[in-house]
Amino acid sequence: MSSTAQRLADVITMPARNAGSQAASVAGETVRHLRDWTTNEVDDWGRDAAFVHRVWTFSRLRWATSVGGVEHVPKRTGALIVVNARRYALAPVFAALAIGAAVDRPVRFVGRPDIAPLGPMMQRLGALLPIEAELEVALRAGELVVLGAAHTRTNLHTGLIDHQLVGAAVAAKVRVLPAATMSVPFQRNARVEIGAPIRLSHKRRGPLEELETADHLQAHINAVLDEMGGTITGTPIDWLPNNWVGRV
Amino acid sequence: MAGVRVLISGMGGELGSRVASLLENESWVGSIEGIDADPPRRRLRRTVFHRIVPGQHDRTVKVVTDFNPHVVVHIAVWEPHARAVTATARNLTDDAATSILGAAAECRALESIVIRSGIEIYGRGRGSVTRPSEQVAPNPTSEYGHMVAKIEDTANAIGSRVGVSVGALRLATVLGPHVPSALGRLLRLPAVPFSGLADPPFIVIHQHDAAEAFVMAARARIDEPLNIVAPGAITALQAIRRGRRIPVPLIGPEWAAVRGLTFLAGAPLPDHVQEMLHRGRLADNARAREVIGFSPRTTTSDVIEQLYRWPSVIHTPAAQEVA
Numbered sequence: 001m002s003s004t005a006q007r008l009a010d011v012i013t014m015p016a017r018n019a020g021s022q023a024a025s026v027a028g029e030t031v032r033h034l035r036d037w038t039t040n041e042v043d044d045w046g047r048d049a050a051f052v053h054r055v056w057t058f059s060r061l062r063w064a065t066s067v068g069g070v071e072h073v074p075k076r077t078g079a080l081i082v083v084n085a086r087r088y089a090l091a092p093v094f095a096a097l098a099i100g101a102a103v104d105r106p107v108r109f110v111g112r113p114d115i116a117p118l119g120p121m122m123q124r125l126g127a128l129l130p131i132e133a134e135l136e137v138a139l140r141a142g143e144l145v146v147l148g149a150a151h152t153r154t155n156l157h158t159g160l161i162d163h164q165l166v167g168a169a170v171a172a173k174v175r176v177l178p179a180a181t182m183s184v185p186f187q188r189n190a191r192v193e194i195g196a197p198i199r200l201s202h203k204r205r206g207p208l209e210e211l212e213t214a215d216h217l218q219a220h221i222n223a224v225l226d227e228m229g230g231t232i233t234g235t236p237i238d239w240l241p242n243n244w245v246g247r248v
Numbered sequence: 249m250a251g252v253r254v255l256i257s258g259m260g261g262e263l264g265s266r267v268a269s270l271l272e273n274e275s276w277v278g279s280i281e282g283i284d285a286d287p288p289r290r291r292l293r294r295t296v297f298h299r300i301v302p303g304q305h306d307r308t309v310k311v312v313t314d315f316n317p318h319v320v321v322h323i324a325v326w327e328p329h330a331r332a333v334t335a336t337a338r339n340l341t342d343d344a345a346t347s348i349l350g351a352a353a354e355c356r357a358l359e360s361i362v363i364r365s366g367i368e369i370y371g372r373g374r375g376s377v378t379r380p381s382e383q384v385a386p387n388p389t390s391e392y393g394h395m396v397a398k399i400e401d402t403a404n405a406i407g408s409r410v411g412v413s414v415g416a417l418r419l420a421t422v423l424g425p426h427v428p429s430a431l432g433r434l435l436r437l438p439a440v441p442f443s444g445l446a447d448p449p450f451i452v453i454h455q456h457d458a459a460e461a462f463v464m465a466a467r468a469r470i471d472e473p474l475n476i477v478a479p480g481a482i483t484a485l486q487a488i489r490r491g492r493r494i495p496v497p498l499i500g501p502e503w504a505a506v507r508g509l510t511f512l513a514g515a516p517l518p519d520h521v522q523e524m525l526h527r528g529r530l531a532d533n534a535r536a537r538e539v540i541g542f543s544p545r546t547t548t549s550d551v552i553e554q555l556y557r558w559p560s561v562i563h564t565p566a567a568q569e570v571a
Contacts (some may be wrong), residue, residue: 040547042481045379046449046528114374116446120528121447123378134377135386137532 044075045138047106047126051131055125056097056159062188065094068100069194072177075103078139079171081194082217083179084158084225085148091181092148095192096126109146110165139172144181144231149218155182157229158221166217167210178217180224193228195220251278253357254466255317257348258285258324258364260425266459267321268295276467281315283308284324289426299514302343305350319466322363323385325399327448328392328518329430338395339377345399353406363403365416367451367475368393368520372527375524377472382418382473382531390520400473400553415470417461420531421475421524423551424455425558428468432555435487441506441525442484449481454546454554460557464540474539480547484525490549491556545569552555 020071059065059195073079081099085091092109102109105233112127119127128134128145138145145164150159158180169176183190198216200209254271258264258283271277272294279415280295282288288297298311300326324344326337329449352358370380371389388394400416407414421431431452453476488495498506507517523529536542546554 025448040486042449042483044451044479044481044530046530047480116443116526120446129375129378131375131377134379137377137379137381137384140381141532141534168366190377242518 010021042124043106044141045108045126045128045143046120046123047108048124048238049106051124051220052097052100052106052126056101059094059097060117063094063183064188065098065190065192067098067192067194068101069179069196070102072194072196073099073103073144074175075105076142077083077145077174078142078172079175079177079197080135080166081107081144081146081177081179082166082221083107083146083148083181083183083192083219084155085151086183087151088154089183089185091179091183092125092146093107093125094183094190095179095181096146098190099144099194100126103144105144107144107146108138108149111148119210130162130165132164135165135168136172137168139174149221155225158218159224161217163210163214166214167207170210170213176217178214178220178224180221180228182225182228190226193224250276252276252319253278253315253317254280254319254321255312255348255352256280256282256295256321256323257316257344258284259288259295259321260286260299261323261453262289262424263364263422263459263462264323265289265292266455267323267462268292268447270459270463271295271466274455274463274467276559279315281311281317283311302340302347305343305347306320308347309351309354312348313354316357317352319465319469320348320358320361321459321462322348322361322399322403322520323462325364325396326346327366327430328395328520329516330428333516334391334518338391341395341399345402349403349406353410358410358412359482360413360415360466361403361407362415362417362465362470363399364462365400365418365473366392367418367420367529367531369400369418370379370531372529378528379530379532380475382475382535390518390523392518392520401499409527413469413471415465416473417458417465418473418531419458419461420451420453420475420529421521422455422458423555425554427455429520432514434510435484435491435493435552435555437493437510437515438512439494439496440484440488440491441503441510442488442494443496443526444499446526446528447483447485448526449483450524450529451477451481451531451548452513452551453478453544454551457546461536461540461542461544464542468540470539472535472539474536474542475533476536476544477531477533477543478544478548478551479533480548480549480550481530482548483528487552490552532570544561545562 096109108126114123178195264289328334369386371387
């Protein structure tokens with residue numbers, strides 16, 4: 001009788017024991033992860049490679065980003081990659097993450113605010129302040145940096161490109177690459193297409209060089225966006241005259 | 249280039265003693281003399297030491313002019329709350345800079361001045377460059393930053409007046425065994441405050457690497473400022489976790505109270521260290537590699553690891569009880 005009662009008690013208490021051990025295991029894992037996260041290394045610019053990896057892994061749940069034209073990106077030296085930026089798409093961030101994963105090099109991006117807690121958090125992702133001197137130091141140090149153009153509502157054309165920031169690349173004597181980004185709010189697929197480095201037909205000695213480089217960048221990105229034909233969602237939304245998701 | 253006479257100010261400190269020790273092994277160095285308020289912290293074979301308190305201008309001028317150095321390595325800089333409170337540190341640094349650099353200007357043989365500065369000179373105001381190179385204009389925002397900026401100004405004025413090269417080594421926070429440092433003391437507290445909202449990265453430099461940089465700079469007779477920092481960076485929370493200390497995240501107004509508590513705990517928090525915990529402090533060291541071939545051996549993470557491995561003072565009981 002007593003053995004029956006004991007068996008019954010075991011059956012009754014088993015789930016409780018399991019739940020307790022599982023909770024302890026989950027808590028232990030969480031503590032271990034927290035410990036790992038707080039002892040990560042940051043590089044000379046404050047970029048946390050482990051944090052970037054986690055964000056990139058997490059972002060792939062939402063976006064399936066493909067990168068083209070990787071052969072134009074230098075393997076060791078610095079380069080400025082200028083991308084078009086659709087509003088709310090965080091194009092420079094995801095372009096930097098995608099290109100970084102494609103070329104297996106840390107890629108930074110311009111555009112972090114200098115205020116806590118957002119600024120330091122973006123610094124962990126590799127963000128730089130939108131200051132010429134900061135960009136120039138990074139490019140001279142052989143870093144790949146993504147710069148976003150002014151925001152636009154659609155993917156059909158790019159916004160203005162800050163020629164003063166492009167001037168940092170001219171001063172640092174590094175390649176300037178155009179890149180077109182394409183994404184849709186309601187779809188998983190996104191694309192980053194990197195073009196060949198911009199070369200001016202006339203060598204300029206003064207500030208015209210960055211102005212003309214910025215103009216060439218804008219024209220090149222617009223041409224690539226034209227080739228891509230805007231974003232097609234595959235839904236009746238595409239038939240609307242102005243659907244705010246990429247096609248007009 | 250042989251038989252060069254080198255004068256080291258601040259030779260009593262750990263950094264100055266190490267620089268003297270390294271210079272003794274250099275073939276181009278003929279004779280070495282040093283000045284400080286405290287005696288050197290290691291055995292030196294061929295270095296002559298003069299114990300002179302900053303402010304004794306007449307004695308300083310006599311010793312320096314009698315020695316008539318070719319190269320002056322000026323390390324006599326007091327970081328606030330490292331060995332002296334801020335006001336005293338400022339006065340000692342000013343006195344030392346004025347008397348030693350002023351006396352050096354009177355020496356006919358003088359060819360080069362190498363001074364100790366700090367990356368605090370760049371300041372960390374809003375919108376300042378995250379990782380400044382030497383081309384970024386100084387804009388100090390802390391007391392220590394203003395102190396080193398003043399030393400650089402003084403040295404540059406003397407250099408241009410008497411026509412000698414002036415090089416400044418802008419050091420990150422120097423950490424090492426026995427190096428008095430406000431940051432080192434703070435990080436070794438059992439519970440360490442840090443900025444919970446920002447936790448930005450900072451860099452340091454090991455004392456041995458800093459000493460080697462001074463020797464390289466003196467040998468090369470540099471004529472420009474150079475950032476001397478260890479590779480890599482670390483945040484305060486990461487440092488605290490490595491040291492197995494208790495992290496105390498702070499978000500703003502409680503910092504004033506915490507400054508008082510750390511002061512009582514024996515680790516006063518000067519404004520440049522607090523600024524570093526709030527805004528971070530990085531610098532680009534590519535130019536030092538180009539100009540003097542400086543390549544630090546210890547990374548920032550390793551310096552912090554070593555900081556926590558340095559043993560505390562161990563009190564050994566007397567072999568024979570006398571009372």
